[in-house]
Amino acid sequence: MAFTINTEGARLRTPKGQQHQNGSAKAPSPTSPTSSANEHPMGAPKHGPGMQALRIVCFGIYFFGSGIFIHFAQLLGSPLYFVSKDWFYAYMALTKQYFGLLVTTMTQWWSPTVVRISGDKSMKGLIKLKDNGGGNGMLEVDFGERVVLMSNHQIYTDWLYLWWIAYTSTPPMHGHLYIILKESLKWVPLIGPAMQFYSFIFMARKWSKDQQRLRYRLQKLNSRHSGPLSGTQGGVQLDPMWLLIFPEGTNLSANTRKSSAKFAEKSSIPDMKHQILPRSTGLQFCLQELKDTVPYLYDCTIAYEGIPPGDYGQDVFTLRSVYFQGRPPKSVNMHWRRFAIKDIPFNDHDAMYEWILQRWREKDELIGEFMRTGKFPADAEGVTDEGGKEEQRYINTEVKPRSPLEFLAMFTPVLGAALVGRVSVQMVDRLTGK
Incomplete structure (x- = not known):
């Protein structure tokens, strides 16, 4: 599922087919990873049919079961809207944290992979790998409580890794994305009402149509509140907010590359080589x-190791291959930059x-270097590894929660309400002699 915005209207749709990432046509070949499930760039499936079936069942139970618990928790808190909007939004932020925990643990258990973080000089002191001892450090970012976050859109799971970045923030911001x-x-169903x-x-x-809707939502995010959501004790201040936008409007694919090439030709501007033109x-x-x-706009350039030249991440790293067959990307790479909004x-x-457009051309060069070397060009000041013995340009980590039992928090509101309800019924029965 991709969470995106296209503010310039719907893109042209073209017949489904394959293309090189520079926009030229590409016919399927016998060695193309998309031509045969047995010739996947990540090799043969790690799990056989029986284990895949078991993983699908377990994944479905955990994801949809937890999602139902989270949505019921939302419904339990919905009456707060008529009591205090501050308390309502604070409670919904808590349930949003639960979903952040869900996607974090889901990725750790079913699709573990290396996440390689880098940055330029503008990120100095903002991205750290905390030294927790035993070589089991936890990523920690310090982007602030109110930021706009933009990213290129490679595949459907981009938002998942960005939500996890919000989880690693100090203070944690996965409830305010x-x-x-x-x-x-x-x-x-289920997902739409929850969102x-x-x-x-x-x-x-x-x-x-979208301008008025977007203005209304942004004005609410600019409104000042008091109470637990704002972190004040009776005072009034702006709520925490990480606003995520994908300026490309959709993820990279054969169709969107072709549409991007047509738009570039029509506009007489050079097209991108490894992504699509932004809006x-x-x-x-x-x-x-x-x-x-x-104060700041944070920019993430994301790339996935293991995509052959001329192919697309959405075709290589499908839900089936990543979560059920045991063929995730060799690494998920994120390169960060920061821009002062006053300078834009x-x-x-x-x-x-x-x-x-210039930022996207820089991204295109970054991705080109990644495709040649397997890493983004990085500045030594961009990240800090507290456990490293020498200066590091990259942080190698993984998507994981702070505690292996933290995911249990997702179930506490509903189970707590069920327990209170049961006790209340028993008390009524005793009082009425039933």
């Missing part, structure tokens, strides 16, 4: 609305488009 996503997801409780921003991909309208509007309350030309449409 807001994602801009397409409106059709609003009506997905509405999370105050995610749904977009119809028609800017004439600037949505990001520009977000920065205009949040400029007085958010968000009040000039043309200048803003040129600014984001």
Whole structure:
């Protein structure tokens, strides 16, 4: 599932086919990883059919079972909206933390892989691998409590790793992540209502309609509140917020690459080699609305090791191959940069488009270097490894919770309510002599 925004309208859809990542046509070949399940770039499945079936069952029970518990927890807290909106939003932030725990543990158990973090000089002191002893450090980022976060969109699971980054924040921000996503997801059973409780921003991909909706949501994120959500004791301040946007509007695929190439040709601008052209309208509007309350825009360039040249991550790293067959990426690579919002030309449409286009060309060069060497070019000041014996340019870690039992918190609201209900019924029975 991809949570994305396209503020320039729906992209052209083209017949499904394969292309090189530079946009040229590519015919399936006998050695293409997408031509045969047995010739996957990650090799043969780690698990046989029987184990795959067992993993599917266990995955379904854990993901959907936990999701039901989380959604029931949301429903239990919904009456708070009519009592105190501050308490309501604080409670929903708690349930959003539960979902962050769900995707974190789900990835750790079913799709463990190396996550390699790097950054440039603008990230100095903001990304650390804490030394917990025994070589079992925990990633810790210090991006602040109110940021706009943008990223390229490689495959459907990008949002999952970015949600985990919010989990590693100090203080943890996985309960305050807001994602801009397409409106059709609003009506997905169970997931759609849960995302509405999370105050995610749904977009119809028609800017004439989306502008007012986006302004309304951003104004609410700019509103000042008091109470537990804001972290104040009777005072009033802005709520924590990480706003996630994918300026490309959709993930990288053969169809979207072809659409990007057509748009580039029509606009007389050079196309990207390893991604699709970004749009600037949505990001520009977000920065205009949040400029007085958010100091920095954080940019993540994400890439997955193991995708052959000319193929696409969504075709190589499917749900089946990653979670059930035991063929995750060799590594998930994230390169971080930070930009002061005051230095971004968000009040000039043309200048803003040129600014984001330049950032994407830099990303294209970063991804090109990654494809040649297996790593992003990184600055020694970009990350800090407290357990490293010498200067490190990369942090190698994994998606994991702080405690192996932390996931149990997801079940406490519903189980607690069930226990209270049972005790209440027993007390009533005793009082009434039944």
